[in-house]
Amino acid sequence: MQAYNKLNIENYFLAEEAKKLYRKRFLNKEQLIAICSQLVQLKSNSNIFFRIGFFLLGSFLFSSIISAFAVVLLQIISHDYQIIFFLYAIVAYIGLEVLVKMKFFRHGLDDAFILSSQVSFLIGIGILSESVISVLITMVVLGIFFTIRFINTISALIAYIGLVGIFFNSIVEHDFMPKFYLSFVGLALAVFIYFFVGYLIKNQNLYPYFKTFDTIRIVSLLLGYLSMNYLVVRELSESLMELTITNASDVPFAIVFYILTFFIPLLYIFWGIKWKDKLVLYSGLLTLVFGFFSIRYYYNILPIEFVMVFSGIFLFGLAYLIIQKLKNKTEGVTFKPDRDLDNSLLFNAQAVLSFVNVATPTEDQTNSMEFGGGGFSGGGAGEKF
Numbered sequence: 001m002q003a004y005n006k007l008n009i010e011n012y013f014l015a016e017e018a019k020k021l022y023r024k025r026f027l028n029k030e031q032l033i034a035i036c037s038q039l040v041q042l043k044s045n046s047n048i049f050f051r052i053g054f055f056l057l058g059s060f061l062f063s064s065i066i067s068a069f070a071v072v073l074l075q076i077i078s079h080d081y082q083i084i085f086f087l088y089a090i091v092a093y094i095g096l097e098v099l100v101k102m103k104f105f106r107h108g109l110d111d112a113f114i115l116s117s118q119v120s121f122l123i124g125i126g127i128l129s130e131s132v133i134s135v136l137i138t139m140v141v142l143g144i145f146f147t148i149r150f151i152n153t154i155s156a157l158i159a160y161i162g163l164v165g166i167f168f169n170s171i172v173e174h175d176f177m178p179k180f181y182l183s184f185v186g187l188a189l190a191v192f193i194y195f196f197v198g199y200l201i202k203n204q205n206l207y208p209y210f211k212t213f214d215t216i217r218i219v220s221l222l223l224g225y226l227s228m229n230y231l232v233v234r235e236l237s238e239s240l241m242e243l244t245i246t247n248a249s250d251v252p253f254a255i256v257f258y259i260l261t262f263f264i265p266l267l268y269i270f271w272g273i274k275w276k277d278k279l280v281l282y283s284g285l286l287t288l289v290f291g292f293f294s295i296r297y298y299y300n301i302l303p304i305e306f307v308m309v310f311s312g313i314f315l316f317g318l319a320y321l322i323i324q325k326l327k328n329k330t331e332g333v334t335f336k337p338d339r340d341l342d343n344s345l346l347f348n349a350q351a352v353l354s355f356v357n358v359a360t361p362t363e364d365q366t367n368s369m370e371f372g373g374g375g376f377s378g379g380g381a382g383e384k385f
Contacts, residue, residue, distance in 0.1 A: 054108025186227030
C-alpha cells in the first residue's frame with residue numbers, strides 16, 4: 001500500500017534517529033556523517049521554511065500545468081465542468097507518483113501535489129453532487145488513502161476534519177439528534193480517536209506514522225477541550241439553537257461547562273506530568289490560558305492591568321515552588337535541561353547583548369596638527385607682531 005520502497009523508508013528514519021542522538025550528544029559529528037553516508041537518503045527537507053518554499057514552488061508548477069490543460073479543455077467541454085477538476089486530480093496524482101519514483105519524501109514539492117490532488121477531486125465531487133455530506137465522506141476516504149500510501153500528515157488532518165464534519169453536519173443539518181448534544185458528541189469523538197491512535201502507537205511496525213499520530217493526538221486534545229469550553233458552547237448555542245442569553249439566563253447546564261473549562265486543562269497538565277508526555281502537558285497549558293480568556297470574555301471582573309499583575313505574581317510563585325520541588329530530582333520530570341535542547345540561539349543572543357553593552361572608546365577629536373603660528377597647517381601668522 002505504501003508508495004515508497006520499504007528499505008528507503010527504513011533508511012530515512014534510521015538517519016532521523018541518528019540525528020536525534022547527535023542532538024542529544026550521544027553521537028559525535030563524525031559518527032553521524034559515517035552513518036548517513038551508509039544509508040540511501042530520500043530527498044526531504046527537515047527545515048520547515050524550505051519545505052514551505054518548495055510547497056509554494058510545487059503549487060506554482062501544478063497551476064502552470066493545469067493552466068495549459070485548461071486552454072485546451074475549455075474549448076472542448078461546454079458543460080459538465082466538474083470533469084475538468086477530476087482531470088486535474090488525475091494529473092496531480094500522476095505527478096505525485098513521479099515525484100515518489102524520484103525519491104521525494106516530505107520535501108515540499110510532493111506536499112503540493114498531494115494537497116492539489118485531493119482539493120481538485122473534492123471540488124469535482126462538490127460540483128457533481130452539490131451535497132456537503134458527500135464532500136465530507138470523500139475527505140475521509142481520500143485523506144486515509146493518502147495518509148497510508150504517502151505517509152502524509154496533511155492528509156490525516158483532512159480526513160480528521162471530514163470525520164468531524166460528518167457528525168457536525170448530521171446533527172445540525174439533518175437533525176440526527178438534538179443540537180444540544182453536539183458538544184458531548186465532539187468530546188466522545190475526540191476521546192475515541194485519541195485512545196485509538198494511542199493504541200496504534202504501541203505497534204512499532206507503524207513507526208513511519210508516529211509523527212502523524214502525534215499530530216492527531218494534539219488535534220484530539222484540542223477538539224475535546226473546545227467541545228466543552230464555555231465560550232465555544234455559548235457561541236454555538238446562540239448561533240445554532242437561536243438562544244438569547246442575557247445576564248439573567250445562561251446556556252443549559254452552564255455550571256458543567258464552567259467547571260470543565262478549567263478542569264480539562266488541569267487534567268491535561270496532570271496527565272502530561274504523570275505520563276511524561278510533553279504534547280499533553282503543553283496542550284494543558286495552552287487550553288488553560290484559553291479557559292481564562294473564555295471566562296474573562298463575558299465577565300470583566302477586574303481591569304486588565306490588575307489581572308496581568310496578579311497573574312504574574314501567581315505564575316512566579318508557582319514556578320518557584322515547582323523549581324524547588326524538581327531541582328534535586330535526577331529522573332522522571334526534572335528541572336534539568338533536555339539533552340536535545342538547542343541553546344545556540346540563547347548563547348548567540350547573550351553574545352549580542354554583551355557586545356552591545358561593551359563601552360566603546362570615544363574618538364579623540366583633537367588634531368595633532370596645530371593651526372596658527374604659520375606652520376605646515378597653513379594657519380597663518382602667529383600672535384606676535
